[in-house]
Amino acid sequence: MEVFFLAMQGTVLFGINNIYTVRTQDKAEHLCRIKGKVLKGCENVYNPITAGDQVEFEDGLITALMPRRNAFTRWNRKRFMSQIIAANLDILFCVAAPSEPPFRPRFLDKVIANSCRKYSEEYEVVLVLNKCDLGIGEDVAERLEVYRSMGYRIFQVSAKTGEGLEEIRSYARGRVCAFAGQSGVGKSSLLNALSSQVSRRMGEVSKKYNRGRHVTNYALYVPDDLNGGGIIDTPGIREIFVDGIEPEELILHFKEMAPYFGKCSFSTCTHTVEKGCALREAVEKGLIYPDRYEAYLRTYSELTDQAALIYGKEYS
Ligand SMILES: Nc1nc2c(ncn2[C@@H]2O[C@H](COP(=O)(O)OP(=O)(O)OP(=O)(O)O)[C@@H](O)[C@H]2O)c(=O)[nH]1
Ligand SMILES: [Mg+2]
Numbered sequence: 001m002e003v004f005f006l007a008m009q010g011t012v013l014f015g016i017n018n019i020y021t022v023r024t025q026d027k028a029e030h031l032c033r034i035k036g037k038v039l040k041g042c043e044n045v046y047n048p049i050t051a052g053d054q055v056e057f058e059d060g061l062i063t064a065l066m067p068r069r070n071a072f073t074r075w076n077r078k079r080f081m082s083q084i085i086a087a088n089l090d091i092l093f094c095v096a097a098p099s100e101p102p103f104r105p106r107f108l109d110k111v112i113a114n115s116c117r118k119y120s121e122e123y124e125v126v127l128v129l130n131k132c133d134l135g136i137g138e139d140v141a142e143r144l145e146v147y148r149s150m151g152y153r154i155f156q157v158s159a160k161t162g163e164g165l166e167e168i169r170s171y172a173r174g175r176v177c178a179f180a181g182q183s184g185v186g187k188s189s190l191l192n193a194l195s196s197q198v199s200r201r202m203g204e205v206s207k208k209y210n211r212g213r214h215v216t217n218y219a220l221y222v223p224d225d226l227n228g229g230g231i232i233d234t235p236g237i238r239e240i241f242v243d244g245i246e247p248e249e250l251i252l253h254f255k256e257m258a259p260y261f262g263k264c265s266f267s268t269c270t271h272t273v274e275k276g277c278a279l280r281e282a283v284e285k286g287l288i289y290p291d292r293y294e295a296y297l298r299t300y301s302e303l304t305d306q307a308a309l310i311y312g313k314e315y316s
């Protein structure tokens with residue numbers, strides 16, 4: 001007797017040890033592996049599939065990845081590949097702390113730069129300062145003000161005291177939201193405090209697959225069946241490198257610098273050293289926050305290093 005399996009479509013909730021938990025519309029969960037060695041279209045990525053992805057599967061085997069509307073990714077410098085952290089997002093909550101671990105604006109700059117203009121649909125980046133119970137220093141407050149003036153939404157919260165959580169809850173409701181940031185800033189604590197449904201699921205998965213360890217080492221999507229959307233917890237990132245951006249287009253990924261694109265004397269201006277550079281003039285006039293320009297310069301040089309390594313391309 002022949003047995004036929006029908007291809008089904010579902011959302012990837014998480015993948016651990018190459019086994020993916022895929023949920024279909026009827027809320028049933030299926031354990032699947034990837035069919036063959038490499039999934040089509042995922043040849044040069046570190047991890048082919050992640051939480052939030054839509055896939056097709058048949059008899060426990062994932063046969064296709066549906067096109068992503070967007071994804072939060074980073075460049076994996078060791079492996080020389082893109083690493084897909086969470087897919088198909090409405091909002092990326094970039095979580096930081098005022099201290100423990102120290103506030104690193106450069107990290108936020110790169111997460112923000114990474115988010116823009118790459119996919120058919122952008123996701124919104126929202127900044128979350130957790131651990132506000134520890135107090136906020138002047139330098140942190142000043143930097144947050146810079147982001148606020150650029151139009152980024154900022155939530156100041158504490159998973160410990162519960163301060164500010166209701167604002168996040170109501171902003172996140174009905175949307176697919178990933179929480180990302182350095183290790184130890186309190187992403188998992190925040191998600192535990194935000195929703196009992198998320199907390200329960202995180203506990204179950206952690207107990208089963210992570211031996212109850214504290215540090216998160218996989219992305220986990222918990223859909224919100226009541227309101228739609230859902231929440232994705234992600235592993236802490238120690239270092240982030242921008243991914244999939246051409247160096248000459250980097251300026252477009254810094255919101256407040258983008259208007260200077262094409263305004264310089266040289267059409268090939270890299271905005272790093274050139275005379276007649278409109279961006280550099282704006283920095284000198286104090287129109288651009290100096291440390292943001294510094295972030296541009298550092299990211300530019302990281303990108304040209306990457307490009308040189310990948311394509312043997314030389315940038316001046
Ligand atoms: N004071 C204070 N401590 C917090 C707060 N939120 C989390 N913590 C503590 O910070 C530490 C790290 O919290 P986690 O939630 O595991 O951090 P994470 O960002 O998920 O870390 P990774 O999974 O490694 O990426 C824990 O000891 C928490 O108790 C907060 O709002 N205030
Ligand atoms: Mg965690």
Ligand SMILES: [Zn+2]
Nearest residue numbers: 264269271277
């Ligand atoms: Zn320029």
